[in-house]
Amino acid sequence: MSLYKYFHPDRTDVLLNRSIRFSSPAVLNDPFELKPHLAVLASPDCVAAALRQAMPSLLEDEFSKLPIEQRRLLSPEVLQTLMVSQFSQTQKAVEDMAAHLIPGLQGVMARKLEEQVGILCLTESADNLLMWAHYADSHRGFVLEFDDCSPFFDCRVNLKDELRHLRKVTYSIKRPSLTLSEVDDFSAFMTKGLEWQYEAEWRMIQPLSSASRIIGDGPEAIHLFEFPAEAIRGVILGARMPEAKKVEIRGLLSQSPRYSHVRCVDARVDDEHYRVRVS
Numbered sequence: 001m002s003l004y005k006y007f008h009p010d011r012t013d014v015l016l017n018r019s020i021r022f023s024s025p026a027v028l029n030d031p032f033e034l035k036p037h038l039a040v041l042a043s044p045d046c047v048a049a050a051l052r053q054a055m056p057s058l059l060e061d062e063f064s065k066l067p068i069e070q071r072r073l074l075s076p077e078v079l080q081t082l083m084v085s086q087f088s089q090t091q092k093a094v095e096d097m098a099a100h101l102i103p104g105l106q107g108v109m110a111r112k113l114e115e116q117v118g119i120l121c122l123t124e125s126a127d128n129l130l131m132w133a134h135y136a137d138s139h140r141g142f143v144l145e146f147d148d149c150s151p152f153f154d155c156r157v158n159l160k161d162e163l164r165h166l167r168k169v170t171y172s173i174k175r176p177s178l179t180l181s182e183v184d185d186f187s188a189f190m191t192k193g194l195e196w197q198y199e200a201e202w203r204m205i206q207p208l209s210s211a212s213r214i215i216g217d218g219p220e221a222i223h224l225f226e227f228p229a230e231a232i233r234g235v236i237l238g239a240r241m242p243e244a245k246k247v248e249i250r251g252l253l254s255q256s257p258r259y260s261h262v263r264c265v266d267a268r269v270d271d272e273h274y275r276v277r278v279s
Contacts, residue, residue, distance in 0.1 A: 006143050
């Protein structure tokens with residue numbers, strides 16, 4: 001399968017340097033990137049189980065704090081009975097405290113992801129009019145066709161690695177809702193709002209620390225990852241691309257033996273329908 005990436009006409013450096021940007025969620029155009037709804041820290045059953053597991057040590061700790069006279073009058077068994085009788089109230093207090101922590105924790109989680117991971121966004125479509133307009137300078141830019149089977153798009157360190165490989169984005173009216181203690185995969189972070197469905201997106205997430213080159217610093221830093229020339233199948237030149245830019249890109253491809261396999265075509269405005277032809 002081929003996947004595509006739209007570019008501004010000035011971004012020929014991607015072909016020259018064979019490096020592509022993985023962007024922090026902070027600089028992408030959707031403010032909901034990697035921000036599922038954090039509903040609760042843990043389910044009631046999980047809180048109860050944790051309290052029961054902690055009870056023996058809590059009991060021992062509380063008993064040791066009592067004055068020696070009270071310890072003679074109050075056995076650990078009696079104290080345990082008292083603690084069990086208050087169990088439901090203690091559980092509710094823990095759940096209420098966790099609920100107050102959620103907004104701050106959700107913000108911390110979002111900031112950490114913005115600092116630590118980058119996203120490469122690709123699409124199934126090479127002829128989407130809106131994407132040509134938004135991401136390729138109103139059809140003056142170009143599109144790169146990538147081979148999704150390239151090793152570049154699957155460099156997982158093990159089978160459980162949630163990052164470092166292509167994954168299809170799903171679309172939903174409602175944000176995914178998480179129970180933090182039960183999160184066991186990254187699927188909630190592969191969901192976007194329904195308004196973005198036209199992009200038919202696939203994405204790959206990488207740790208920004210793995211970048212081949214970093215330009216600048218802070219949230220706006222550009223993290224570049226090198227890819228092999230074999231990962232590119234084709235280049236599609238926009239229907240409004242100036243002729244001088246077309247000559248530049250075709251020359252760049254013909255002068256590099258690494259790109260001898262790459263096809264280069266012009267996008268053309270259809271004579272009858274609201275579409276562009278890219279083959």
